[in-house]
Amino acid sequence: MSARRSGYWKPVAAAMFCCGWGGNQFTPLLIMYRQHGLSALAVDSLLGAYVFGLVPGLLMAGGLSDRYGRRPVMIAGTVLSLVASVFLAMGEWGSTWIALGRFLTGIAVAVAMAVGSTWIKELSDLDESGADSGARRATLWLTLGFGVGPGVAGVLAQWGPRPMEVPYLVHVLVALVVVPVLVLGTRAAPTTVPTGAEAGSRFGGARHPRFLRVVIPMAPWIFGSAGVAYAIMPQLVGERLGSWGLPYSTLVTVCTLGAGVLIQPVAGWLDRETSARAVVVSMIVMSMGLAVSAIAATIGSPLVALGAAIVLGAAYGIAVVSGLLELQRMSRPDELAGLTGIYYALAYVGFLVPSVLQLLNAVASYPVLLSGLAVIALLGTAVIARHSRAHLPVTASSAF
Numbered sequence: 001m002s003a004r005r006s007g008y009w010k011p012v013a014a015a016m017f018c019c020g021w022g023g024n025q026f027t028p029l030l031i032m033y034r035q036h037g038l039s040a041l042a043v044d045s046l047l048g049a050y051v052f053g054l055v056p057g058l059l060m061a062g063g064l065s066d067r068y069g070r071r072p073v074m075i076a077g078t079v080l081s082l083v084a085s086v087f088l089a090m091g092e093w094g095s096t097w098i099a100l101g102r103f104l105t106g107i108a109v110a111v112a113m114a115v116g117s118t119w120i121k122e123l124s125d126l127d128e129s130g131a132d133s134g135a136r137r138a139t140l141w142l143t144l145g146f147g148v149g150p151g152v153a154g155v156l157a158q159w160g161p162r163p164m165e166v167p168y169l170v171h172v173l174v175a176l177v178v179v180p181v182l183v184l185g186t187r188a189a190p191t192t193v194p195t196g197a198e199a200g201s202r203f204g205g206a207r208h209p210r211f212l213r214v215v216i217p218m219a220p221w222i223f224g225s226a227g228v229a230y231a232i233m234p235q236l237v238g239e240r241l242g243s244w245g246l247p248y249s250t251l252v253t254v255c256t257l258g259a260g261v262l263i264q265p266v267a268g269w270l271d272r273e274t275s276a277r278a279v280v281v282s283m284i285v286m287s288m289g290l291a292v293s294a295i296a297a298t299i300g301s302p303l304v305a306l307g308a309a310i311v312l313g314a315a316y317g318i319a320v321v322s323g324l325l326e327l328q329r330m331s332r333p334d335e336l337a338g339l340t341g342i343y344y345a346l347a348y349v350g351f352l353v354p355s356v357l358q359l360l361n362a363v364a365s366y367p368v369l370l371s372g373l374a375v376i377a378l379l380g381t382a383v384i385a386r387h388s389r390a391h392l393p394v395t396a397s398s399a400f
Helices: 009-024 027-035 040-068 070-089 095-127 133-159 166-185 209-236 242-262 264-270 277-299 302-330 333-360 366-386
Strands: none
Touching (some): 009 095, 009 166, 027 040, 027 133, 027 242, 040 070, 040 095, 040 333, 070 095, 070 166, 095 133, 095 302, 095 333, 133 264, 133 302, 209 242, 209 302, 209 333, 209 366, 242 264, 242 302, 264 277, 264 302, 277 302, 277 366, 302 333, 333 366
């Protein structure tokens, strides 16, 4: 096999990195927009505009790529990521531009997740680099984008010029490099899905018993862990940070996702075709991270809160890779993109966790709420462990 043929996945990974950067660069800047006069409701609404593009995109992108091919849909998503940052940089002229930018960002991230993850898996199969290489590569580069984006944006917003514009313009420059790399680097890339397939994603795998009893109980915790880490933790220790709130929020975000990147080789090692071992371990680590979060909320320590975020980031990294590997084993090639979209849509349900905790905080303290989440995670772990070996797509007998 030629080196060129085995490297087709690399331009797609660059595009996923670019879309991930654009998707998360807004997160640490929420404090900045509040300081520039936007109300808490307005900022939360702008944050939520992302979901209105993301969820439909996750459910539709796979079907579009099945019909028209992975390449044109992936190129379109990466271009949308560029355009979204242009609109976000125009936010000083009105919050409507920010809302539009966030909406387009959601679509771009959805394409990266549903189409990029599937395409990298298909292209990685060509270089015979291992059954888990596609999932690890896709998750690695998307997570790197999720981490680098807010890191750069937070630093520029705190210490750079024109903080409402420059962070987004840096991403525009990155996208201007990545788009031609994707276009030129994938011109001859093979596709495993025939062009002209029926419109619409094929969601048959969503009825698979293993999807229902192993993947679904874990999926919302993927971004639920991230939401607790970089939305709740900085808030709980904010009074001790003073003017360092934005840099600390940036640090927590980068460390959370950095842990998610570094732990991914471990996720591949933990994975077994004969059980849900990696999924179970991710949930155990998730419960530990939530328990440390409860301790951080009790004592109000920025250092302990950062430690909790790192543990939750590790849980995120193991969970997202192990879930993708489960999907790849249970789904047919023509339904993988659609099922991946459903998987990530369920994962994004976890971003509702901070809002739910905010509402429940009126009747219970954060230490109590976070402790309750840890218990719920343990219950989910028990459900997954019970079905760890059930309805396996392969026959094997190695021990858990």
